[in-house]
Amino acid sequence: MDKFIYLDNAATTKTSASVVEAMLPYFTEYYGNASGIYSIGVKSREAVNESRRTIAATIGARPEEIYFTAGGTESDNWALRAAAEMTGITVFENQPGDRAVTANSGFHRKNHIITTKIEHHAILHTCEYLEKRGIQVTYLNVDENGIVKLEELKKAIRPETFLISVMFANNEIGSLQPIREIGEIAQEHGILFHTDAVQAYGQLPIDVEKLHIDLMSASAHKLNGPKGVGFLYIRRNLRLGSFIHGGAQERHRRAGTENVPGIVGFGQAAKEACESMQKRAEHERVLRDYLIDRVLREIPYTRLNGHREKRLPNNANFSFQFVEGETLLIMLDMEGICGSSGSACTTGSLDPSHVLLAIGLPDDLAHGSLRLTLSAETTREEIDITVDTIKRIVERLRSMSPQYEDFCRRV
Ligand SMILES: *Cc1c(COP(=O)(O)O)cnc(C)c1O
DSSP: OOOOEEOBTTTOOOOOHHHHHHHTHHHHTOOOOTTOSSHHHHHHHHHHHHHHHHHHHHTTOOGGGEEEESOHHHHHHHHHHHHHHHHHHOOOOOOTTOHHHHHTOSSSOOOEEEEETTOOHHHHHHHHHHHTTTOEEEEEOBOTTSOBOHHHHHHHOOTTEEEEEOOSBOTTTOBBOOHHHHHHHHHHTTOEEEEEOTTTBTTBOOOTTTTTOSEEEEEGGGTTSOTTOEEEEEOTTOOOOOSSOSSSHHHHTSOSOOOHHHHHHHHHHHHHHHHHHHHHHHHHHHHHHHHHHHHHHHSSSEEEOSOSSSBOTTEEEEEETTOOHHHHHHHHHHTTEEOBSSOTTTTTOOSOOHHHHHTTOOHHHHHSEEEEEOOTTOOHHHHHHHHHHHHHHHHHHHHTOHHHHHHHHHO
């Protein structure tokens, strides 16, 4: 393939060479089933447990609180559906510190979830599924920067609320949520707290104890790991049921032969991401700010979506007035630049982004957005080429826009 500039790291990342190298022996040599008693099976099992220990250490968790899944989407589905089931059917042992007991005390069934309007579809569509089955869901508004308002969260809490699910960082506009404060509020009220940390894990420091997180989703392919593997952190003592039924893998909670190479790759990627986090974030932040400054300074009628500082170090999201986002993307692609109009999942649909609508953008601006997400490998030269190209394309598209012509005549 020709040389191209990849600025869609929120959609997925390149699997790093060292991750591939760590995975390879688990395809070719140590291919034994991790449940087998022969030595190559034992080798697989040990590798899975090694990854579990590595990953647990990166978030201040215990190894037995990490459950491997097939990715962020599965982890989100599991957390919400199992939490909803647990409120009605689980039998509890009365242990001190067992949050589930508090979450379910009383005789009535708790049936209310609080989430936000800007969650990933893995959360939103699971909530819609649960609504059809009698669960009530409050979708919190966010402010103009895409940040949850704590006062609104507090007001939304009911005696029936059993779960708060708020993403750590938004995948479209990068906005960071007040996770510790939300965790504290949840804990005060005896409500479970889940966070979709798929964008944040490996990018930002996370400590599940300090942040009062009960359930957390993450995915390997967003941090230079392989696709199709993730984890759900489940706080100890929480009697969350299974989501995938079958064998006894993952301590009876997530059946299916372990994806040993994937899990090994995830462990390696997590280790690398956490070791390089500070340096990488600094590199990305400098280039991101340079990108934002240049675009806002040099291209008129442009806005930055999301908070100027409280955002992922690698995320920039712009709306260009009088420009259709999809057209801009296609033209950028023809020049070898990969960006996105928001989330990979909505590309191809004509609906404007639910996140941009939630921060109050009118339809036309929500259609005219461009998300650029950087990596450790992004260079200043790439950013310069990208800005120059966007500038040229935006000018050209505007010159063909009757609305823009109209607008210029009026000002
Ligand atoms: C990518 C993403 C997901 C989905 O993760 P997969 O591993 O691709 O299933 C969920 N939530 C957020 C915030 C994401 O960015």
